[in-house]
Amino acid sequence: MGKGRAPCCDKTKVKRGPWSYDEDLKLISFINKYGHDNWRSLPERAGLLRCGKSCRLRWINYLRPDVKRGNFSVEEEETIIKLHQSIGSKYVLSYNEIKNVWHTHLKKRLSSNTNLNADHDEAATKGSLNREETSQESSPNASMSFGGSNIVSKEEKDVQIGQTSEYLQGYNKFARMLQEVDKRELLEIPFDVDPDMWSFINGSDSFQQPENSLATRAHQDSQEDEVDKWFKHLESGLGLEENDSQQQQHIDANNESSSLSLLESYKGPGTSLMKP
DNA sequence: AATAATCGCAACCGCCTATGT
DNA sequence: CACATAGGCGGTTGCGATTAT
Numbered sequence: 001m002g003k004g005r006a007p008c009c010d011k012t013k014v015k016r017g018p019w020s021y022d023e024d025l026k027l028i029s030f031i032n033k034y035g036h037d038n039w040r041s042l043p044e045r046a047g048l049l050r051c052g053k054s055c056r057l058r059w060i061n062y063l064r065p066d067v068k069r070g071n072f073s074v075e076e077e078e079t080i081i082k083l084h085q086s087i088g089s090k091y092v093l094s095y096n097e098i099k100n101v102w103h104t105h106l107k108k109r110l111s112s113n114t115n116l117n118a119d120h121d122e123a124a125t126k127g128s129l130n131r132e133e134t135s136q137e138s139s140p141n142a143s144m145s146f147g148g149s150n151i152v153s154k155e156e157k158d159v160q161i162g163q164t165s166e167y168l169q170g171y172n173k174f175a176r177m178l179q180e181v182d183k184r185e186l187l188e189i190p191f192d193v194d195p196d197m198w199s200f201i202n203g204s205d206s207f208q209q210p211e212n213s214l215a216t217r218a219h220q221d222s223q224e225d226e227v228d229k230w231f232k233h234l235e236s237g238l239g240l241e242e243n244d245s246q247q248q249q250h251i252d253a254n255n256e257s258s259s260l261s262l263l264e265s266y267k268g269p270g271t272s273l274m275k276p
Numbered sequence: 277a278a279t280a281a282t283c284g285c286a287a288c289c290g291c292c293t294a295t296g297t
Numbered sequence: 298c299a300c301a302t303a304g305g306c307g308g309t310t311g312c313g314a315t316t317a318t
Contacts, residue, residue, distance in 0.1 A: 018286070018312095040303065056304075057287070 015049040019058055023048055027055055028063050 015023075030046035036059065039052040048055060 016288080038303080051288090053289095053304085054287075060305090061286080 013049070014043075014051045014054070016051075016054075023050065024058070024063060027059060031059060031063075 019027075026046050026048055030042070034045070036042055036056070039056045041052070042048075043050045043052055043055050046055075050058075
């Protein structure tokens with residue numbers, strides 16, 4: 001501040017607005033092949049007319065294999081509330097979607113709940129939630145509202161790391177699969193993937209996580225069956241089919257959450273992986 | 277059926293921190 | 298130590314979709 005700083009990119013020369021199908025594919029295939037050691041130079045290297053920050057955001061929030069998407073369960077909502085109580089406005093785990101849920105639903109809900117409580121017991125409104133809300137609103141910089149800095153305690157980080165690891169398992173599985181099969185170059189194939197595959201991906205509602213989908217084991221089982229089918233379809237589309245022993249290894253190695261998060265993330269947001 | 281109001285989500289912006297030189 | 302650069306996060310905005318009137 002003060003002196004200001006050079007913009008991260010020339011905004012007149014970069015494309016803005018919603019990401020297209022082709023851009024998503026370019027970004028996914030480039031990152032899977034070369035990684036993302038340098039976001040600023042990545043768009044140019046990947047042939048994208050996008051700001052590096054925009055690429056990073058797109059990857060982290062929507063395209064990354066370990067991003068879990070879909071409806072939030074009650075449990076997940078409670079987790080968000082608890083985390084927000086304990087660590088405030090620091091959406092370390094899943095960024096935009098959680099952030100949106102917080103801003104559009106939970107904040108409102110908690111606010112109305114505390115107001116209700118206030119009718120019965122004014123003193124109760126001095127509780128932690130209410131304090132958090134008021135401190136956040138009164139502060140010109142919300143990120144400084146909790147502890148005055150972005151420093152997170154070791155305990156808090158452990159919690160975050162533990163929860164993040166669940167999602168990372170999905171990504172790790174994907175990476176392992178790529179290494180095992182040693183067909184990374186095939187990830188460039190999606191530009192020419194069978195159109196039927198995309199219609200399958202985009203059109204199949206059965207892979208959407210229904211509300212409270214985690215509630216019953218039976219539902220999970222049927223979901224996994226469908227996920228399994230979809231996974232096979234994806235693998236065959238990408239030329240990543242496995243032999244029986246490899247398949248068995250994966251079945252043993254994976255827990256359901258990792259495969260679910262992986263698959264759902266590669267299904268991607270409805271608006272981004274739509275066919276043009 | 278048309279219009280207004282509201283909701284939900286993707287993307288952008290600005291600032292901060294971490295790291296390298 | 299000072300500065301520059303890159304990565305990252307939180308808040309906000311814009312717009313399409315949905316619902317209410």
